[in-house]
Amino acid sequence: MSLPMDTPPGVADALGYLQYHLQELTERQNASEHAINTTLAALTAQLQQLTQLMTGPAPAPTVILPLIPMSPPPVTPSSPAPATPSKQRARPKLPSPPDFSGEQSSGQAFLNSCTLYLRLAPEQFTCDEEKIFWTLAFFKDGRAAKWSENLFRQEADTGVFPIQSWVDFEQQFRSQFFPVNAEADAINTLEGSSYYQGNQTVDDYLDSFLILASDTGYTDPQTLVVKFRHGLKLNIQSQIATMPFG
Numbered sequence: 001m002s003l004p005m006d007t008p009p010g011v012a013d014a015l016g017y018l019q020y021h022l023q024e025l026t027e028r029q030n031a032s033e034h035a036i037n038t039t040l041a042a043l044t045a046q047l048q049q050l051t052q053l054m055t056g057p058a059p060a061p062t063v064i065l066p067l068i069p070m071s072p073p074p075v076t077p078s079s080p081a082p083a084t085p086s087k088q089r090a091r092p093k094l095p096s097p098p099d100f101s102g103e104q105s106s107g108q109a110f111l112n113s114c115t116l117y118l119r120l121a122p123e124q125f126t127c128d129e130e131k132i133f134w135t136l137a138f139f140k141d142g143r144a145a146k147w148s149e150n151l152f153r154q155e156a157d158t159g160v161f162p163i164q165s166w167v168d169f170e171q172q173f174r175s176q177f178f179p180v181n182a183e184a185d186a187i188n189t190l191e192g193s194s195y196y197q198g199n200q201t202v203d204d205y206l207d208s209f210l211i212l213a214s215d216t217g218y219t220d221p222q223t224l225v226v227k228f229r230h231g232l233k234l235n236i237q238s239q240i241a242t243m244p245f246g
Contacts, residue, residue: 094120097135100177102143107177110138111170118166128166135169147176186215196231205231 097113100106114135118125125131139148155161163169179185189195190212197205209228218224229237 092120097138099140100138100144101141102139102145102147102177104177104179107173107179110177111173114138128164128169129161131166132161132163132169144177182215183217186212190216190218190227197233197236202232202236 094117097110097117100110118131125134136148136151139145151162163172195212200208206228209231213224213227218227229240232240
C-alpha cells in the first residue's frame with residue numbers, strides 16, 4: 001500500500017510497522033488453517049477406515065447341509081469281569097439232637113436241643129411240616145416211637161397229618177413227655193432230705209439247683225439261698241459260714 005506524498009515521516013513509519021505485522025499475522029493464519037485442514041483430512045480418512053472395519057462386508061448366507069446318518073463304530077465285546085465270590089459267614093457246626101425214647105425226665109432237654117438247632121439253621125427248613133418230620137426222625141424207640149407211629153397212622157386214615165404247626169407240636173410234646181406234676185415234684189425234691197450236692201462239683205450242683213428252683217416257682221431269694229446252702233457238702237457250708245459279708 002502506497003502512502004500520500006505529504007504523509008509525515010512518523011506516521012509513515014508507524015503505518016509501515018503495522019503493515020508488516022499485519023502481513024505476518026495473515027501468513028501465520030494461513031499456515032494454521034492449512035495445518036488444520038490437513039489434520040481434519042487425515043482424521044476423516046481414519047474415521048472412514050475404522051467405519052469400514054467395524055461394519056465389514058455383508059456375511060455370506062449360511063448353507064445348511066442335510067445330516068448324513070453315521071453308523072456307530074463296531075462294539076468289541078469285552079469279556080465279563082470274573083465274579084467275586086461272596087464271603088459268607090461260616091456257621092458253627094451244629095450237633096444233631098440225641099435220640100429220644102420218651103422219658104419225661106429228658107423231655108425238656110430234648111425239646112431244647114431241637115429248638116436250638118431250628119433257630120441256628122432256619123434256612124434248612126421251608127415250613128413247619130419239615131421241622132416236625134425232622135424232629136420225629138429222632139423218636140427211635142420207647143414211648144416216643146409209639147407216639148410217632150400213631151401220628152402217621154392218623155395221617156394214613158385221614159390223608160392229613162394231625163399236627164400242622166410247630167406251636168401245636170410243642171404243646172402236644174409237652175403234654176406227652178414233660179412231667180405231669182413238675183412243680184410238685186420239684187418242691188418235694190427241694191424240701192426233702194435227699195437233695196444234696198453229693199459227688200457233683202459246685203458248678204454242676206448250682207446248675208441242677210437253678211433248674212429245680214425254676215420248676216418250684218420259688219421267688220423269695222432268702223428261701224432259695226437257704227435251700228442252696230442246705231444241699232452243699234458240710235465242709236463247703238462251713239467255709240461259707242466263716243466268710244465275711246458286707
